[in-house]
Amino acid sequence: MGDLRKDYVLDKFVVVPEANQAATAGDKPEGSKCPYCPGNESMTEPALLALVVQDGMLQRLSDSEDSIIEDWSVRVFQSKNPVVATGAATSYSDKPLYSEPAYGYHQIVVASPDHKQSLSQMSVEQWGNVLVVIQDRVRWLYTQKSVTYVSIYVNSGVGAGAQVAHPHLHIVTFSTIPPVIELEAEGSHRFMNENGNCPACNIIGVESSGPRQILATDSFLAFCPWAPTYPYEFWIYPKRHITSFSKITQKEINDLALMLRATLGGMSKALKDAPFNLVFHLSPEKKNSRQIHWHIEVYPQLNTWSGLERGFGVFVNNVRPEKSAEILGSASRKELAGLVGIV
Structure with a gap:
């Protein structure tokens, strides 16, 4: 996506986008349609993991070129507007103007198929499904090259930085440990x-x-x-x-x-x-x-x-x-x- 720039003196990092590109943090709605709602799966990247509940059992499935998983409980995919990206250019600069590639994975976890159901309203069972998926993602991401840290966070509400109202979480990896x-x-x-x-x-x-x-x-x-x-x-x-x-x-x-x-x-x-x-x-x-x-x-x-x-x-x-x-x-x-x- 861009550069991970370090402050002149402090251990503070800032993601700066490439020239002529705006920095974003997650997908945005297209018109009146929510990209995270069932039926709009084609508006996002393919599902890396779709948790489907059938006969009381959890199945871990994923989209393919031929089919999109429907009737999912939790859905995970790469963000279309990632904070970090695996295709980042491998360029570094020296201090005091130090920067490194903003390399990593940025995945979206859609916590519920119900657009109107906030994280504070979801059932305990649904929260359990979300946590199982997060655990799955954390384990997989730590097996990937150049993943030093996996961050998990929620922006709920416009005042907290949410781009989409549909209940969801972000998983963003870094090649260095975040300062905090x-x-x-x-x-x-x-x-x-x-x-x-x-x-x-x-x-x-x-x-x-x-x-x-x-x-x-x-x-x-x-x-x-x-x-x-x-x-x-x-x-x-x-x-x-x-x-x-x-x-x-x-x-x-x-x-x-x-x-x-x-x-x-x-x-x-x-x-x-x-x-x-x-x-x-x-x-x-x-x-x-x-x-x-x-x-x-x-x-x-x-x-x-x-x-x-x-x-x-x-x-x-x-x-x-x-x-x-x-x-x-x-x-x-x-x-x-x-x-x-x-x-």
Whole structure:
């Protein structure tokens, strides 16, 4: 697609498009038609994976030159407007004007065939299907050449950068570790050397019985962090120490599906369908000694940053995380009760 340019001094990267080409992040609607809806499959790249539910069994299929898979539950394909591309030119430049090819895969995961069904409304079963597909993609992508990191994220709502209203996720790979993950891994590595245990496991112990807890299931804990960047920001951590999402069990997938549905549903009701971003923070799965306890972070987009945030990296949050947890926790527990049949 273009270049991955590094800041003169900081470990900050920016994707810059080729000359006479605009940078985009995902597919856009063509006229009044949604490219992600059933019946419009020809508007996207062929399905690399189409999850089909038949007789209670999941089948992993893919499009061919002769046929397009129909009646799918989850569909995955290459983005037509990728942030990164495998056909990027292999050109590098030296410091201080360092750049490298924006090489990688950009895949779209359509989370539901129902255009009007948001991620906060999907069934727990459907969320489970989505997580199974994401796990499949992560495993496959890490077998590919020049894939150092697999990023997974959601843009929900125009205010969060969504190009298409249909519920979907992005999977984008990089040939280098993203700066935020690198910093988190370095901090975790340093903490473990100094204290002898995982910082995330320590955090889980603190937040499990604290005022910032939102919801707990058998395998996961949702809480508002002590120093949140965004109002009503919350994180979801697996309770057991694990660095790889691709290695979680089916039982944990089912539990995570319940947690995501309950917390996103609660957030949607409490914040009146506010736009949000959701990101997976995963450890690099290729040879790397610095690992992180994998988790999910959710950022509601309610405010516009000021010069203080943009220019100095000092964030002003107008809602205390304890208050955020109180509001989100109440709404999420009501969602969970409805999902599991408790009146």
